[in-house]
Amino acid sequence: MSKLPDVKTSIFSIMSKMAAEYQAINLSQGFPNFPVDEKLTTIMARLSRENVHQYTPMAGYPLLLHQISKLVERSYDRILNPETEILVTAGATQGIFTTIMALVNSGDEVIILDPSYDCYEAPVLLSQATPVRIPLHDDYSPNWERIATACTSKIRMIIITNPHNPTGKILSNKDIESLETILEKHPNIILLSDEVYEYITFEDKHISAHTRKKIRNRCVMISSFGKSFHITGWKIGYVVAPEALMIEIKKVHQFLVFSVNSLSQMAISEYIDIVDLSEIKKRYQAKRDYFKELLISSRFDLLSCEGTYFQVASYAKISQENDVDFCKRLITEFGVAAIPISTFYADGSDLKLIRFCFAKDNNTLKEAALRLCKV
Structure with missing residues (x-):
């Protein structure tokens, strides 16, 4: 008997397979197709010849844990204890899975805001808990009144995604204040803040839970080096949580993966000191604007993209x-792959919206736009 009877093949796998079959330009899956920073690959090449190929400590390579604490301090003015409040994970998805399995119990309920990324619900179900899927407003702002009403004694966790995938929205200060009010009324609820696109925001920075003293001591933060440094295939991220929660998260982590790829950890621990994080924002903002300009003559209406490297149309x-x-016809007739937004909703809400990934080189974006303008 299946533990996940309603889980089918991921829409990302379906669209990527079709893209390959029809030789379409793949703007569906969220991975860059341009080269990784040569500074990072040079570090990796040098380290690969050194004695760095055995297990690191379970929580992470000590120097990397220290570097992450410095990164959080520089970015958010938050002081962390690298030994007790940080965990290196095999990608953000593993961090999310591990956190939910560690902190959510049978009979609990977890609030997930739709449209939502597809990795949240499965660990909730595997924990024998119940996902409570609450749709965002049509402008993709949270329905705080409905969220507040849903916060019964059974709610163990609220999951937010900021910047938001798939919509590219960031939460406003008013949104964060509404969230703080709810959490203040319900002291047993844990916040899981998925901020993997934290360094890919544009006109305005996102408001990180790291900066909110009212909630950060009951919040688990999820970050991704894969997204920030466009090294998605390395599958390396990190979790930040207060010590009491981290103790439980580490209990699951040690039996799930024990420790993360040693070479990747050591390379990133060197790279953090030399990478310019502001350049990440500039690169993706330029790509967003370029892609938008290319599609002006198309019949698609582009929604506002405030962060991430996704454009909803x-x-x-x-x-x-x-x-x-x-989306299937877009592949077979026009040679471009995108993701249908309805697949991010529990009820399959279809608002005639699709998601493109613009984390591609300019030639790819130009050719994709040429084809989309013929639709």
């Missing part, structure tokens, strides 16, 4: 077919 002026069928 409405095709309502083009077709009334459902978004899954439209």
